Amino acid sequence: MDDAAAVVAPLAATKAAPAKQKSVRFTKARLFYRIDTFISxxxxxxxxxxxxxxxxxxxxxxxxxxxxxxxxxxxxxxxxTTAAPTPAPSDPESQTDVPSTTDAAAASSSSGSGSxxxxxxxxxxxxxxxxxxxxxxxxxxxxxxxxxxxxxxxxxxxxxxxxxxxxxxxxxxxxxxxxxxxxxxxGRSNVVERNHSVRLTTPTHTDGHLQLLLGWSDKAVSFIKQLCLANESEGGGVVVVLAEMDKEAVEAELESQLEPADYHGTKVVVRSGSPLIISDLKKVSAHTARSITILATSIDADKSDAACLRIILSLRGTFKLQGHVVAEIRDIDNEPLVHLVGGSDVETLVSHDIIGRLILLSARSPGLSRVYNSLLGFDGDEFYCKTWPEIVGVAFKDLLPRFPNAAPVGLKTSHGKIVIKPAMDYKIAEGDEIIVLAEDNDTYKAETDPVLVPPVTTTHPILPLEKVQEKVLVCGWRRDIQDMLVLLDNFVERGSQVHLVNELTVGPDDDASLA
Missing domain, CATH: 1.10.287 (Helix Hairpins)
Structure with a gap:
């Protein structure tokens, strides 16, 4: 046993020495690491x-x-200090008893500290x-x-x-x-605002308050231009853009497409960041926004809707929102999921289907696109929706005299249902919002005393349209092309033809699906 211990002890010592050296090297490396971290x-x-x-x-x-x-x-x-002369004493004995000032200074100097x-x-x-x-x-x-x-x-x-x-x-x-x-x-600094509108990917109107755009797409510039027109009646506003692009690139694109007169007193502030990151949402004060609009990006539809869903989860899970959220969805199949996550505070808009219908209707009726442009933009008259307690109980047919500067076209019931051209004898209930067509939101109001309108004495009969078979040429392809063909089939006469021109190879199965 003693011999074994004698053999093991040197081996243990040789193993301990490298371990100790490694420990020392590790300690030095860790010290330099901490110094570098502190200095950085x-x-x-x-x-x-x-x-x-x-x-x-x-x-x-x-x-x-x-x-x-x-x-x-x-x-x-x-x-x-200098040595003061000592007066010569008259008595010789006093010379030995009284020390001189010089001696006292020397003694004090010699007995002082080492400083x-x-x-x-x-x-x-x-x-x-x-x-x-x-x-x-x-x-x-x-x-x-x-x-x-x-x-x-x-x-x-x-x-x-x-x-x-x-x-x-x-x-x-x-x-x-x-x-x-x-x-x-x-554009990495914070935006300190309250009661503003947050625009995820593009901005929106906020009655003179701050509008916020999170993200950037090909629709952003035109959307900002419409916002500036909407804010003109309010004396201008603030539009904040939060995009993943560089601030200089966004501002250069705005300067190249918008003239200074197009802003109409509205200030555009650009911040760089991602609407998917919570810290960037805090940077633009999304939690104090009056309204939030999430626009779809230019990428794939499923990826765009997934990003929109993540933004809604970040907003509802992190902030206590003060306003409502409007989200643009690319695929109608994802709309129920957004409603499930967002709840009643989130409104969805399937822009892909709506734009497809507008294109189809404008193609059949030349000039209809200018009508849509005037109604949906802020350049002419547009739709407004608001409650008016003073007209509760009034029939819908009697609303026209009460809005001399607007044209009532429908209403939004207290249950959230949109009704265009309701029954003329419908009584306005409490909580109903009247949908009108007006120049701006401050150019009309409900009058308590109706304006007298002279009755129409002459009428002209509505001539029926001539039924003709149509030939429609569709260039390109959409993933919802079948839905557009079904909608077109409801408008055209029997026997009409549709010709599709695109780069896809159509087989027998595709012909059956389109039939």
């Missing part, structure tokens, strides 16, 4: 500069005090030496007051060190200013 932060850089500057002045002050030949150093400011050195009759404060070294560091011209070569050389060395020190400080200051200017250019 702005707080660490500031602390390093302050500490290095203070240490430099103290060390240089100590060395400079040693160069002052014949001058003892004290920690406090004290006036230089002073008896090099002469003058005393120089350590704080004064440190102050002189600070003058050497900050002002190289202070060397002119030094007349001894050893002090001149010391002052020159301190000034050179001071130049490098201030170069480092200047570098940090320039870097901080560059970072701040870069943040401003890239």
């Amino acid at each position: 932060t702005k707080r660490g850089q500031t602390a390093m500069l302050v500490g290095f500057g203070a240490s430099l002045m103290v060390v240089c002050g100590l060395f400079f005090s040693l160069l002052k030949q014949g001058v003892p150093v004290t920690l406090h400011n004290s006036a230089s 002073t050195a008896a090099r002469g009759n003058k005393q120089v404060s350590l704080i004064t030496c440190i102050w002189e070294c600070w003058l050497f560091i900050s002002d190289p011209g202070a060397q002119a007051d030094q007349h001894e070569w050893n002090k001149r050389v010391f002052a020159a060395c301190v000034s050179i060190i001071g130049l490098f020190y201030f170069f480092v400080i200047l570098g940090f200051v320039v870097d901080s200013i560059r970072d701040k200017m870069e943040d401003l250019k890239k």
